[in-house]
Amino acid sequence: MHLIEWATSPWGQEVPIHIAWSLLWVSAIAGVGFLIVHAIYVKFMAKPAAHSAVVSSVDTARIPEKIQRHSFGARFFHAVMALSMLALLFTAFLPKVGVQFAWVEWHWIAGIVLTISVVYHIIHASFWLDFWSIWPDQQDRVDARNRIKLALGQSAQEPKKFAKYPLENKLYHLIVMLAGLSAIGTGVFMMKRVRTPFFTRNPYLFSDMTWGWMYVLHGLAGVGFVALVTVHIYFAIRPEKLFITKSMIFGSISRENYLEHHDPQRWVVAAEGASSGRPESKKAPA
Amino acid sequence: MAVIRDVIPAFELFQPTSVDDALALQARHGVKAWVLAGGLDSFDWFKDRIKRPEVVIDLSQVRELRGIRADANGLEIGAMTTLTEVVRHPVVREKYGILPDAAEAAASPQIRNQGTIGGNVSQDARCWYYRGGWPCYRAGGNICYADTPTGLNREHAILDANRCVAVNPSDTAPALIALDAKFVVRGPKGERVVNAEDYFVGPAIDITRMTILKPGDLLTSIRIPSTWAGSQFYFEKARDRKVWDFALVNVAAAVAMSGSSIERIRLVVNGVAAHPVRLTAVEAAVQGKPRNEETAKMAGELAIQGAEPLQYNGYKVPLMRNLVMRAIRGAAA
Numbered sequence: 001m002h003l004i005e006w007a008t009s010p011w012g013q014e015v016p017i018h019i020a021w022s023l024l025w026v027s028a029i030a031g032v033g034f035l036i037v038h039a040i041y042v043k044f045m046a047k048p049a050a051h052s053a054v055v056s057s058v059d060t061a062r063i064p065e066k067i068q069r070h071s072f073g074a075r076f077f078h079a080v081m082a083l084s085m086l087a088l089l090f091t092a093f094l095p096k097v098g099v100q101f102a103w104v105e106w107h108w109i110a111g112i113v114l115t116i117s118v119v120y121h122i123i124h125a126s127f128w129l130d131f132w133s134i135w136p137d138q139q140d141r142v143d144a145r146n147r148i149k150l151a152l153g154q155s156a157q158e159p160k161k162f163a164k165y166p167l168e169n170k171l172y173h174l175i176v177m178l179a180g181l182s183a184i185g186t187g188v189f190m191m192k193r194v195r196t197p198f199f200t201r202n203p204y205l206f207s208d209m210t211w212g213w214m215y216v217l218h219g220l221a222g223v224g225f226v227a228l229v230t231v232h233i234y235f236a237i238r239p240e241k242l243f244i245t246k247s248m249i250f251g252s253i254s255r256e257n258y259l260e261h262h263d264p265q266r267w268v269v270a271a272e273g274a275s276s277g278r279p280e281s282k283k284a285p286a
Numbered sequence: 287m288a289v290i291r292d293v294i295p296a297f298e299l300f301q302p303t304s305v306d307d308a309l310a311l312q313a314r315h316g317v318k319a320w321v322l323a324g325g326l327d328s329f330d331w332f333k334d335r336i337k338r339p340e341v342v343i344d345l346s347q348v349r350e351l352r353g354i355r356a357d358a359n360g361l362e363i364g365a366m367t368t369l370t371e372v373v374r375h376p377v378v379r380e381k382y383g384i385l386p387d388a389a390e391a392a393a394s395p396q397i398r399n400q401g402t403i404g405g406n407v408s409q410d411a412r413c414w415y416y417r418g419g420w421p422c423y424r425a426g427g428n429i430c431y432a433d434t435p436t437g438l439n440r441e442h443a444i445l446d447a448n449r450c451v452a453v454n455p456s457d458t459a460p461a462l463i464a465l466d467a468k469f470v471v472r473g474p475k476g477e478r479v480v481n482a483e484d485y486f487v488g489p490a491i492d493i494t495r496m497t498i499l500k501p502g503d504l505l506t507s508i509r510i511p512s513t514w515a516g517s518q519f520y521f522e523k524a525r526d527r528k529v530w531d532f533a534l535v536n537v538a539a540a541v542a543m544s545g546s547s548i549e550r551i552r553l554v555v556n557g558v559a560a561h562p563v564r565l566t567a568v569e570a571a572v573q574g575k576p577r578n579e580e581t582a583k584m585a586g587e588l589a590i591q592g593a594e595p596l597q598y599n600g601y602k603v604p605l606m607r608n609l610v611m612r613a614i615r616g617a618a619a
Contacts, residue, residue, distance in 0.1 A: 007421030010431070017427045095492070102490035104448060193429065194449055195594075203429050215428050 004216055009208045016212035019219035021096050027223040031230030038234075047151070060259065062271035067258045069164070069247040074129070077121045078248055084114040088183075089229065092222050104194055111187045118180060133164050136174070139266070140167045163266035168235075176228060183221035186214045294332040301344045305351065305472060305506055308343055313474055315341040317501045322346075323366060323405035326397055331410075336419040351404075351506060354378065360512040365404025365505045369458070370395070372403055382510060384519035384538055388461035391523040394530040404505045407459045407469075407485065408497050411452035411560065412532055413442065423450045423493045432596070439596040441534060444603055446559040448490035451596060459486065459562045460538035460554035461521055467510045473503040482508075483554075486561035496560065514540040514552070520613040524605055533557040535605050539613040546576050553613060555589070558606055565589050568610065577616055586611035 007017045070078070087110035091103040125131055143159035144167055150156050165173075192202050193211075206214070236245045243257045258269070297320075302308040312319050320339035322328050331337035345351055351366035356377040363372065369389040372378055379386050392398060392406060411417075411424060413432055421427030432439040433451045442451040459482070467482040480498065485505075487495050499505060523536040535557045542550040551569050556562040568585045575581040586607040593603045 005426070007425075007427050010420050015421075017421055100487075100491050102448070102488075104490060195447070201433070203434050208429075211428060 011208075013208065015208045016216050018212075018215045019223065023219070023223045024093055024096055024226060027226040028230070031227035034227070034231055035234040042238075060255075063255050063258065063264070063269060064271070065255050066252040067255065067269050068252050069244075070251050071129075072251065073124055075248060075251060077117055077124065080117045081114060081121070084110045084117060085225065085229065088114060089222070089225060093226065108187075108191055108194065108196060111184070111191075114180075115184050115188065118184060130164075134170055134173050136167060136170045137163075139163075140170065143167070160266065161263035162261060163263060166261075172228075172232070176225075179221040179224045179228065182217050183225070186218040186221070189214060190218060294329070295335055295338050297332075297339050297342045299342050299344060301347045303347045303349070305348060305504065308345060308348060308504060309472060309474075309502070311341070311343050312502045312504065315343075319343055319501070321504065323408070324368070324401040325405075326393070326401045327405060327409040330417065334417070334419065336417065345504075358512065360515070361510040363403055363508045363510070365507055366402045367404075369393075369398035369401050369403060369406060372458075373398065381512075381515040382465055382519075384461045384464060384521050384540060385458065385510070387519070387521040388457045388523075388536070388538060391521070391533075391536070392457040397530070403458055403508060407456050407462065407508075408499060408505055409455060410496055411450075412455045413450075413452035414438070416452060423489070424452060426494060435597065437596070438598065440598040441532070441557075442596055442599055443559050444593040444595050444599060444606070445563055446488050446490070446561070447594065447596075448488065448493070450489040450493050450560060452489075452560055453557050454486060454496060454559065454561050455532045456556060456562070457523060457533060457536055460536055460556040462508060462510070463554045463562055463564055464519070464538040464540040464552045465510050465514050466540075466552060467508050469505060470507045470509060471499065471503050472506050473500070477506075479509070483562065483564050488559065488561045514542070517542050518616055520616055522609055522612060524609060535602055535609055537606075537609040537613045539616075541577070541616065543577070547574050548572050548577055548581070549574075553585075553610065555606055555609065558593075558602060565610065567591075572614060577614060579615065582611040582614040585614045 002020050003023065004016045005018050005020055006014055009015045088107060091107040091110060095101065095103050125134070139160060140163075146156040146159045150158075189205065192199050192205050195201060203211075235241050236248075243253050243261075247253045258264075258267075300311050302311055308321075312321065318340040320328065320337065320342050322342050322344045328337075328342075332339075345366055348366060351364045352371075353364050354367060354371065354375045354377070355362045361378065361382065369392055372389045373386040375386075389398065389403070389406075393401065413422075413424070415431035415437075416422050416424045419425070420431055421429075422432075423430050430450050431437055432442050433447065433449075439451060441453065443453050463482040465482075468479045469482055469485045470477060470479050471485075472478075485497055487498055497505075518541040520539040520541070521537070523533045525531040525533055533556060535555060538554045538556075540552045541548055551572060553565045553569050554562050555565065565588075568588050571588055572581050572585050575584075589610040590603050590607045593606070595603055
């Protein structure tokens with residue numbers, strides 16, 4: 001099986017033209033395979049989570065009943081981003097599996113919506129939210145090591161509860177960011193090849209080789225998103241994660257969920273009648 | 287055009303004698319199979335070594351695909367009927383005169399003796415970048431060489447271009463659409479009958495195909511209803527050479543008159559897009575109007591709305607407008 005389709009350019013140069021479309025099925029199977037393996041692991045093998053964080057009853061009493069996890073702006077971004085991403089995936093890959101329709105225009109329109117939403121998200125997260133809360137930190141690395149050791153039956157310190165975002169969320173965000181920026185970066189240039197109201201067409205903007213790799217990168221990011229979105233939807237509907245999904249719709253989580261899953265030392269929320277003290281998550285995070 | 291390089295690469299040849307056998311062979315060999323009708327399109331591909339099928343299914347021995355059957359409901363023309371047979375058939379000439387006009391405008395007498403009506407409507411695009419084996423969109427690549435600042439696109443599309451700007455080269459296709467023909471397609475899921483205009487696919491839908499035929503499908507016949515039999519027809523083909531050339535633009539019209547007014551009309555142009563274009567807006571606009579200069583002018587202007595010429599094919603816009611005007615004027619053109 002080959003990963004990339006090659007062609008001979010008019011100048012006799014071997015150039016990549018796009019990924020092999022069989023990778024779509026590889027990605028889809030990988031996504032479904034992951035969720036099957038994960039579901040079996042959680043059902044039959046996973047040990048109950050053990051955490052070291054302790055919260056005093058006095059602190060607990062001061063935590064509000066509803067804790068905002070996502071602002072309206074963040075939720076709106078997520079909805080727009082999700083819809084445009086689904087539109088992009090459907091318009092890109094339905095024709096590849098035999099559902100023929102005029103997809104190009106819908107695809108680049110969805111791409112523009114995604115691009116605008118991501119630009120908004122970057123600005124919003126950089127200046128209005130706690131930018132660093134979504135990036136893995138030293139504590140995440142230490143806890144991840146300990147969790148793996150404990151899962152393998154070795155002795156290790158009990159990991160702390162999570163900050164606002166579990167490490168899995170942070171890693172997922174990192175991968176989606178890389179794939180998303182690859183798709184957007186290449187997609188914006190690819191719009192120079194189709195008729196849109198925004199650009200004058202110029203297929204000679206880059207060499208055939210550069211264009212080819214651009215199409216390959218765009219395709220890899222695209223098929224990658226098939227697996228990423230599959231896994232994301234799977235986690236969104238898992239029972240133990242539903243409180244996070246609901247918070248992406250309604251904005252908040254309950255005090256019980258907060259105390260069960262999060263370390264108040266790492267995700268500090270404003271106590272009822274007082275302002276928050278510790279600065280790790282000093283602003284309302286996304 | 288591509289240089290003819292050498293002898294045809296080797297392939298396994300099958301010559302079935304029935305449609306069922308042909309379909310079975312197609313099902314067995316899938317995408318490796320190439321269906322050969324008259325060979326006028328296919329042999330270009332083979333000689334240029336651009337297409338190298340492992341299996342060729344030659345339909346020339348399938349008798350049920352040949353011939354013209356006429357009854358009160360209209361005509362049924364086998365897909366392997368040659369263009370010459372279509373041109374010479376008395377009922378076709380008498381009642382559906384636009385079809386022999388269009389078929390006779392295709393290529394040369396020798397080619398019409400060999401070329402089939404099924405092949406004529408199903409032939410591939412003639413863009414020289416594509417036929418030359420360049421990795422363009424239609425060939426599965428990521429560029430249209432004709433739609434570049436330096437691309438040679440004098441013969442290319444002015445309507446409905448979507449990445450690829452190749453045009454449909456068929457002369458009989460617009461005539462068949464004007465006659466409201468139905469195309470009978472048999473495939474793995476059985477038989478289906480589609481309107482002639484739905485048989486053709488633009489690049490927005492599928493950039494690698496000109497028709498709805500997929501591997502395993504076979505166009506078996508073309509049915510022409512009697513709806514337009516004996517109507518007023520108009521066919522005209524503008525081309526660089528009067529003999530043996532593809533259309534720059536062609537136009538086909540079937541018109542039913544009520545007194546001096548146009549009661550019903552079907553108007554189709556080809557050579558302007560990757561599929562024949564039925565001008566439904568023009569049809570609606572001229573309905574009920576007299577067939578005169580004023581109506582023709584209005585129709586011509588309406589027909590070219592939305593045309594987007596490329597670097598070298600701007601002439602096609604007035605050409606299409608004038609051909610539509612002449613079609614509306616009719617015999618008095």
